[in-house]
Amino acid sequence: MNLNTQAGIKAIQLEKLQAGIEELQSSNLFYKSRLHEVNSWNDFYDLPFLTKAELVEDQQRTQPFGTNLTYPLGDYVRLHQTSGSSGGRPLRWLDTGKSWLWWTGLWANHIYKGAGITSEDRIFFAFSFGPFVGFWSAYAGAERLGAMVIPGGSMGSEQRVLAIKELEPTVLCSTPTYALRLAEVGAQMGIDLSKSSIKKTLHAGEPGASIPSTKRAIETAFGASVYDHTGMTELGPTGFTCSAGDGVHFIESEFIFEVIPIGADPDPRSTQSEGTGELVVTNLGRFCSPLIRYRTGDLVELSRNPCSCGSLFVKAVGGIQGRVDDMFTVRGINLYPTQVEEVLMRYSEIVNFQIRHEKIRHMDEVSLLLETRDGTDKVVEKVVLDLRHSFGVRIDCKCVPSGTLPRNEMKAKRVVHVQS
Ligand SMILES: [Zn+2]
Numbered sequence: 001m002n003l004n005t006q007a008g009i010k011a012i013q014l015e016k017l018q019a020g021i022e023e024l025q026s027s028n029l030f031y032k033s034r035l036h037e038v039n040s041w042n043d044f045y046d047l048p049f050l051t052k053a054e055l056v057e058d059q060q061r062t063q064p065f066g067t068n069l070t071y072p073l074g075d076y077v078r079l080h081q082t083s084g085s086s087g088g089r090p091l092r093w094l095d096t097g098k099s100w101l102w103w104t105g106l107w108a109n110h111i112y113k114g115a116g117i118t119s120e121d122r123i124f125f126a127f128s129f130g131p132f133v134g135f136w137s138a139y140a141g142a143e144r145l146g147a148m149v150i151p152g153g154s155m156g157s158e159q160r161v162l163a164i165k166e167l168e169p170t171v172l173c174s175t176p177t178y179a180l181r182l183a184e185v186g187a188q189m190g191i192d193l194s195k196s197s198i199k200k201t202l203h204a205g206e207p208g209a210s211i212p213s214t215k216r217a218i219e220t221a222f223g224a225s226v227y228d229h230t231g232m233t234e235l236g237p238t239g240f241t242c243s244a245g246d247g248v249h250f251i252e253s254e255f256i257f258e259v260i261p262i263g264a265d266p267d268p269r270s271t272q273s274e275g276t277g278e279l280v281v282t283n284l285g286r287f288c289s290p291l292i293r294y295r296t297g298d299l300v301e302l303s304r305n306p307c308s309c310g311s312l313f314v315k316a317v318g319g320i321q322g323r324v325d326d327m328f329t330v331r332g333i334n335l336y337p338t339q340v341e342e343v344l345m346r347y348s349e350i351v352n353f354q355i356r357h358e359k360i361r362h363m364d365e366v367s368l369l370l371e372t373r374d375g376t377d378k379v380v381e382k383v384v385l386d387l388r389h390s391f392g393v394r395i396d397c398k399c400v401p402s403g404t405l406p407r408n409e410m411k412a413k414r415v416v417h418v419q420s
Contacts, residue, residue, distance in 0.1 A: 030068035107141020114240035119146030124169035176208025183221035210319025213345035
């Protein structure tokens with residue numbers, strides 16, 4: 001494998017794709033009518049896009065697992081499902097022993113490696129180990145790396161803080177929001193996690209670890225270096241933060257990444273390999289239930305500028321910048337929750353927030369609910385000014401009592417669309 005040139009990477013991608021398509025063509029009912037032979041990149045660009053709605057529909061029609069199965073059911077060893085956080089029905093996704101090894105190999109060889117995490121580390125997983133793949137794959141990848149794994153499932157936040165204090169892990173794996181929650185609970189217990197054994201924190205599930213102000217807040221709370229990771233249940237682990245720390249490299253030896261413009265009805269023949277838009281991904285190591293040209297709904301800016309870490313893999317600058325569907329409009333200005341989060345998390349007084357989006361007489365009205373550390377609204381005026389300065393529009397902010405907004409170890413729900 002020659003991963004030292006762009007041409008080498010492209011050759012590997014095509015080779016893996018061809019082998020995978022050959023493997024699934026005779027047995028995978030889902031792809032039977034969607035695929036044709038792929039002998040060149042032109043053939044690939046002729047293939048249609050795939051959407052999550054199509055997958056959901058397939059699983060509803062053929063329950064419980066749908067038809068995107070290349071092998072007999074007996075060959076599959078793991079079932080996970082999506083959190084359903086985007087409002088849709090959860091998707092169920094199966095892995096074989098071989099594809100699970102692919103997952104864990106990507107964790108060991110790319111994601112942990114990118115963060116400089118080694119077999120000497122002790123990793124604490126603040127995660128419930130439910131049906132969501134979340135950190136299951138991270139856990140199995142850490143075992144493969146030879147690190148010591150510490151499961152923090154079925155523990156409350158206080159127990160987790162105590163576990164960190166007593167077991168002295170060097171790495172924390174959690175969502176970014178939950179890391180901040182743990183630090184807050186620690187402070188309430190009189191335990192300062194910035195003085196704990198944690199040297200690195202590794203995050204997924206939300207864009208936070210690539211949002212500069214959120215990243216800084218976690219760095220300060222734990223006195224640690226903060227790393228992001230991207231992935232999706234139905235796709236696999238797609239990216240990792242390198243030493244440059246300004247985005248996420250996508251693992252191009254195991255996936256094909258493309259971008260399409262937002263808003264238009266995109267033409268499968270005119271995708272880009274860099275630039276800003278919706279991310280489209282093909283996985284190349286999971287042909288038991290593959291996704292070919294899958295529209296992720298994630299907003300990214302892909303850059304092929306050389307990175308100081310030396311990796312040739314494309315970089316999503318600033319990580320995943322949001323969900324395409326989460327965009328909202330305030331007096332003609334289009335905004336994503338991540339942009340709002342970047343402003344709010346500059347304030348150490350703010351511990352949690354929610355964006356309320358309401359349509360009143362066909363007009364978009366947006367307001368922010370803030371939870372503050374001391375329960376007062378002293379910071380509100382400054383925040384409103386700051387938001388106005390950043391986006392050129394006034395966005396009303398209101399403080400709510402501590403504990404009003406939902407907070408758990410899974411993805412934070414940042415935007416609430418209110419019907420009126
Ligand atoms: Zn890099």
